[in-house]
Amino acid sequence: MSLISVTGVRHVRGAASSLRRDPVVAAASGVLAVLVLLALLAPVIAPYPPGRIDLYAIDQLPSSAHLFGTDSLGRDIFSRTLYGARLSLLGPALVTLAASALGGATALVAAWYGGRLEQALLRALDILMAFPGLLYAVLAVVAFGTGLLAPAIALSIAYAPYIARVVHAVAASERRLPYIESLQLLGFPPSRTIGVHLLRNLRTTIVAQTTINFGYALLDLAALSFIGLGVQPPTAEWGLMVGDSSSALLNGSPQESIAAGGAIVLTVVAVNLLGERLAARAGRSSRS
């Protein structure tokens, strides 16, 4: 058994080591690592509590007291951006992990059993894919109210088909390779064959698509809180901060828009670059 799966593993290891040498991948993962670290350490780093209002210091430009300035309620924008990173990164992380689990499992079942079940599952995925994710999230808000959880669950379902399609395509061709048959002949139960061997060879594909979904999830969740149907004020969250900053921006205080908007764009660019490289790698290793 170890002999059989060795080739698959080596593919992935080879891919991983050449990815590590790629400067774009290094820069993107570096940026993301710093962002995650800042989010985790927000209580330690942030100079002010994110909700502390100071009406004597509203709409201030960046200074030594307020690194990114203050917003229209005198709250410290630097602190809010740090705390905002927590929800703004946690939300998409929940969405993409759930979507990958759901979509990946569906795809594996479809590819493994084939036949009518496969056709039915693929059709169901087509139907799910027929609408943009944001509409699902709005519907979830109708049924369960505003917040993070309901839209996150809705987006997980909406994003599942995107990962399922990709995983299914690779899994279906992988399924026909001799190593799967050998494992079956050796008497391994499907759960083990799928869970250990097939999944290991699909790893790069799944990671790549999950990364790509992350950027979209971040944008959708931020848009939702911007239109007032997501996380509610006074929570610190990037989409909400952009929404809050409208009037300050018109009065010549762009600091909150720049901080929150910049954080969104920076994160999504980094995630997309990483996802693109991973996807290219996954495509190459599954083709060779």
Next chain:
Amino acid sequence: MVATAPHFLTAPRFRGGRKAAQLAGRWVGFPLLTLFIASVVLFVAVAMQPGDPVTQILGSRATKAAYRVEQHKLGLDRPLIVQYWHWIHGAVHGSFGDSLVYKQSVSSLIWPRLTVTLGLVAYAGVLIVLFGVGLGVAGGVRRRFGPVVAVLSGIGVAVPGFLAAQVLIAVFAVRLGWFPVLGSGSGIADRINHLTLPSVALAIASVAYVAQISRTAVADAAGRPHAETARGRGLPGHLVTRRHVLRNASIPIATVSGLAVASLFAGAVVVEQAFGLGGVGSLLVQSVADKDSNTVLAVGLILVAVFIVTTTLLDLLRYLLDPRMRKGARR
């Protein structure tokens, strides 16, 4: 429904009969099924909505008798499936009941707003085709532009519509005063003027995305063996590009541009809100916040229907464009 397909589709004498039935399923049956499922999900979501429309109308101090009368008037005392049937029957005939908040028929709320949203989406669609495809093809054909287009589009796809909206308002409407800040304008020229900034905000991410895909599609097609051969045989570069590269690249480009245009309907919800445009998107957000169930149902169904119709037409178009698909290479 499928079993009673019209005679001309099932008659064995017609050689393409089986194929035609398949195609009818793809462009009529499947979209209708999707729309039906969507309508059920939509209805259930609205029915699950916390809060009670009767209390919303009468207030919490209404007598039990008055409550029952109003409940009966709204049809809420009937089983859910009967309510669904009543709603979808009305919807098919263009009647969505009255808005609980505005006290007028939902249709009269929707139609004027729909023209704003369709105008916005159409305008943004034009921008996507002009600039997205234009930049992408330029970047793919002219190697020197390639990296520039790649970097710009890489940043562009990460700019959310609401952020673009905010920056455009601050710069072009307030600081420079070139465009109006709010509203959707009246008359065609005024409408275009009012919709320019919103369309740009709506289109930016999609323009960037389409440019990305077009660039790789063109570069990919240019590197294929048949293009190399044509060049090797001494065919002038512009002819190779026009006849052998762009024609091949046009199929993925058309697909992606189409999907980008269709998904503008979701983006419009956000951008309309940012610009205070009275379109169906902002009506949806407002009615969700107000728990105005009839309006939520109607706008939700119309958005979904428009989306399904657009994607179906695109699929049809792609089928007509690409002879390989007619040979049944796919599906």
